[in-house]
Amino acid sequence: ETGVTQTPRHLVMGMTNKKSLKCEQHLGHNAMYWYKQSAKKPLELMFVYSLEERVENNSVPSRFSPECPNSSHLFLHLHTLQPEDSALYLCASSPGPGSYGYTFGSGTRLTVV
Amino acid sequence: DAKTTQPPSMDCAEGRAANLPCNHSTISGNEYVYWYRQIHSQGPQYIIHGLKNNETNEMASLIITEDRKSSTLILPHATLRDTAVYYCIVRVPEGFYFGTGTSLTVIP
Numbered sequence: 001e002t003g004v005t006q007t008p009r010h011l012v013m014g015m016t017n018k019k020s021l022k023c024e025q026h027l028g029h030n031a032m033y034w035y036k037q038s039a040k041k042p043l044e045l046m047f048v049y050s051l052e053e054r055v056e057n058n059s060v061p062s063r064f065s066p067e068c069p070n071s072s073h074l075f076l077h078l079h080t081l082q083p084e085d086s087a088l089y090l091c092a093s094s095p096g097p098g099s100y101g102y103t104f105g106s107g108t109r110l111t112v113v
Numbered sequence: 114d115a116k117t118t119q120p121p122s123m124d125c126a127e128g129r130a131a132n133l134p135c136n137h138s139t140i141s142g143n144e145y146v147y148w149y150r151q152i153h154s155q156g157p158q159y160i161i162h163g164l165k166n167n168e169t170n171e172m173a174s175l176i177i178t179e180d181r182k183s184s185t186l187i188l189p190h191a192t193l194r195d196t197a198v199y200y201c202i203v204r205v206p207e208g209f210y211f212g213t214g215t216s217l218t219v220i221p
Contacts, residue, residue, distance in 0.1 A: 002156065033208060043157070043211040056207050090156050101147060102209060104156030 003027045006091050006105035014113055015081060021108045023074040023091030031097045032074040034066060035090040037107075043090065049074060050097040081112045116140065116203040122216040125195075131188040133215050135201030138182045145204045146177060148186045150197040151214070157200065160186065191219045 004025045013019050023032065034046040048056035049068040063085075065077040074091055088109055092102040118136040125131040137146060145164050149157040161168055161175045163184070168175045174187040188195055200214040 002158075004156075035211075042213050045208050045210060048208055088154055092156075097206075097208070101159050101162060102157075103159070106156050107154070109154070 002103050002105065004091060004093055004103050004105035006089075006108050008108060009106065010109045010111075012111045012113060013078070013081065015083070017081075018077070018079040020078065021076040021089055021091075021110075023076075023093075023105055025072055025074075025091075025093040025103070027093060027095075027103060029093035029095050029103070030071050031094045031100075032068060032071070033092040033094075033102065034074065034076050035092065037088040037090060038084075039087070047076075048097065055097060078110075081110075083112050086111045116144075116205070116210070117201045117212050119199075119201055119212060119215045121213065122218070124218050124220055125188075125191045127193060127219050127221050128190055131186075131191040131195065131217060131219070133186040133188075133199050133201075133217065134183065135185070136183045137201070137203050140181055140203050142181075146175070146181075146184050147202045147204055147209065148173070148175065149200045149202065149211075150195075151200065152194075152197040157211075160199075162204075191217075193219050193221065195219050 031050045035043045037043045047066045052068045067075040088107045090107045091105045094100040094102045147162040148160040151157045163175045177184045196219045198214040
């Protein structure tokens with residue numbers, strides 16, 4: 001247990017479904033991040049939140065919608081996904097968006113059918 | 114985009130030191146070098162980081178060259194549980210950008 005908890009651990013969804021991934025951190029950190037890791041590819045930074053404000057959005061399709069209601073919680077809302085969106089989705093947090101290390105959760109393995 | 118270059122794979126005998134190299138020739142003066150590892154689809158785990166001095170902790174040592182254009186992560190006594198993908202990352206203001214890393218296999 002790293003202090004960053006992601007649920008669910010596994011998710012299978014159809015292309016017409018709407019689902020949400022949840023991330024929670026109990027480290028008192030002020031920045032949170034979503035990464036996507038597809039098979040055989042590097043981790044891709046998707047979204048960055050600092051003090052609940054989105055500060056980075058790396059050209060992610062609108063079918064992925066993040067939400068950060070407070071500094072401890074981060075959501076990734078999913079709708080009308082494609083099979084190529086199947087991947088490991090990782091959440092991370094850090095004390096701040098500057099020169100600090102990240103603590104990662106264990107990820108949600110998403111399969112779109 | 115990642116600012117680092119690493120060999121795609123390495124082997125190391127159990128009990129021996131594993132030396133993982135990383136090139137970061139375009140690193141800026143105030144950018145830190147971080148090392149993480151990822152064991153089979155788990156979340157990446159922090160190992161160590163440094164700016165220009167060599168660093169050591171309970172997991173590993175980090176040797177950074179004087180010109181800061183390259184570094185080496187040293188696992189002093191590799192075990193089978195150290196088999197993982199090791200990422201060398203230059204920390205930029207907007208966050209961590211991961212490359213493809215080095216897949217380290219520790220052989221019994």
